[in-house]
Amino acid sequence: xxxxxxxxxxxxxxxxxxxxxxxxxxxxxxxxxxxxxxxxxxxxxxxxxxxxxxxxxxxxxxxxxxxxxxxxxxxxxxxxxxxxxxxxxxxxxxxxxxxxxxxxxxxxxxxxxxxxxxxxxxxxxxxxxxxxxxxxxxxxxxxxxxxxxxxxxxxxxxxxxxxxxxxxxxxxxxxxxxxxxxx
Amino acid sequence: xxxxxxxxxxxxxxxxxxxxxxxxxxxxxxxxxxxxxxxxxxxxxxxxxxxxxxxxxxxxxxxxxxxxxxxxxxxxxxxxxxxxxxxxxxxxxxxxxxxxxxxxxxxxxxxxxxxxxxxxxxxxxxxxxxxxxxxxxxxxxxxxxxxxxxxxxxxxxxxxxxxxxxxxx
Numbered sequence: 394x395x396x397x398x399x400x401x402x403x404x405x406x407x408x409x410x411x412x413x414x415x416x417x418x419x420x421x422x423x424x425x426x427x428x429x430x431x432x433x434x435x436x437x438x439x440x441x442x443x444x445x446x447x448x449x450x451x452x453x454x455x456x457x458x459x460x461x462x463x464x465x466x467x468x469x470x471x472x473x474x475x476x477x478x479x480x481x482x483x484x485x486x487x488x489x490x491x492x493x494x495x496x497x498x499x500x501x502x503x504x505x506x507x508x509x510x511x512x513x514x515x516x517x518x519x520x521x522x523x524x525x526x527x528x529x530x531x532x533x534x535x536x537x538x539x540x541x542x543x544x545x546x547x548x549x550x551x552x553x554x555x556x557x558x559x560x561x562x563x564x565x566x567x568x569x570x571x572x573x574x575x576x
Numbered sequence: 577x578x579x580x581x582x583x584x585x586x587x588x589x590x591x592x593x594x595x596x597x598x599x600x601x602x603x604x605x606x607x608x609x610x611x612x613x614x615x616x617x618x619x620x621x622x623x624x625x626x627x628x629x630x631x632x633x634x635x636x637x638x639x640x641x642x643x644x645x646x647x648x649x650x651x652x653x654x655x656x657x658x659x660x661x662x663x664x665x666x667x668x669x670x671x672x673x674x675x676x677x678x679x680x681x682x683x684x685x686x687x688x689x690x691x692x693x694x695x696x697x698x699x700x701x702x703x704x705x706x707x708x709x710x711x712x713x714x715x716x717x718x719x720x721x722x723x724x725x726x727x728x729x730x731x732x733x734x735x736x737x738x739x740x741x742x743x744x745x
Contacts, residue, residue, distance in 0.1 A: 418658060426617045426626060426732055427725045429659050429689050437727040440619035 603644065605637040607712060609740020616733040625735075630657040633714075633738050637669060646670045653683065661725075662687045665695065675701055683718055685725060691732070693720030701742055708744035713737070 419430055421444065425437035436445030610632055614625040632654040639647025649667040654660075667681035677699045685691035697716025704711060720732040 424620070424626065425727070426615060426619055426730070427689075427691070428727050429661060429725050437619075440617075440621065 601641040603639050603641050603647075604745040605635075605742055606745060607635050607740050607742035609633045609635070609712065609714070609738045611714070611736050611738025613734060613736035615735070617730045619727070619730050628734050628736060629655040629659060629661075631655045631736075631738075633740065635667075635742075639669075644671065649679065649681075651681070651683075653685065655685070661685050661689075661691075663691070667695075669699070675703075677701065679716075683720070685720075685723065689723065689725035691720050691723035691725040693718050693722065693732070695719075695734075697736075710742045711739070712742050713739050 419425070419432040419435065419442055421435060421442055423431070423442045424440055425431050425442050426440065428437050431437050431442035434444065435442040437443075438445065610630065612630045613628045615628040616625050620626060632652075634652035634654075635649055636651070637647050637649040647669050649665075649669050651665040651667060653663040653665055655662075663683060663685035665681045665683035667679040669677050669679040671677040679695075679697055679699065681695045681697075683691075683693055683695050695716055695718035697714055700713045701710045702712070703709070715737050716734075718734040718736065720726070720734065726732060
């Protein structure tokens, strides 16, 4: 491929000349004053070619910084969201399984929603008395205590529909919970 | 009928006998040159200047023979090293003598990314031979504050020198 070789030599010659005269060849870390001074995949940021995803300098700036310096500011935010989702999901899953939720899960939003909704808590309370009662705010405690007295038969499926938050209700008041409670 | 015939014949005779009036004639000059220089932006922290890209310039100047003291020019810009880009520059040129002319212009890099600014410069046109050819040397300065090729709000300043050959058409 003589043509390709010639082209390659020409590019090398040009880049060499550029490097000698401080223009660089648009590789990582080379100086740049224009976006097109940097090679593909690189963006001009603060006078240097850095790794960037976007072609737009303003967009590329934080992304480039994050990748180069290891400061994962942007992805941290996403990670935090993902982890909070994961916590919600795990607490929901725990309720569905009917197992005792972890102590701190009582403080999550989903748990608080469930307890303030009232009756739906009963099935959970039947199964996790200590954990739930310990985390309930005052009024809810009273209701749970009262409802607990009715026994497991009252708890599950009929009460679930009262809750406006169908997701939480479903998580708590499943039929398996009912059968477990009855048992 | 006779009246129409006489009128047409008179018109024909007038057209055929009339000589072409001397009107404005477009004087065109073209050329090609190569240039480079220094560039400056506040992105540079370590040095004052960097070398600007090497470029080919292809100027075409248009002026009227009735007013040879001023004209308009279109200049093709082709940056070739170390990166390639293409643009145009529109200029107003004013001749300050037979050899020296000054210009102000609006250079615009079009591809691969845009860059727009203003420029001013001087053109030294040194004729040689009798063929209407001349050698030109053209120092200029330009400020480029607009365009997608600028990383942020950093004005790019060019101080350029180009040299090449002009020819009258």
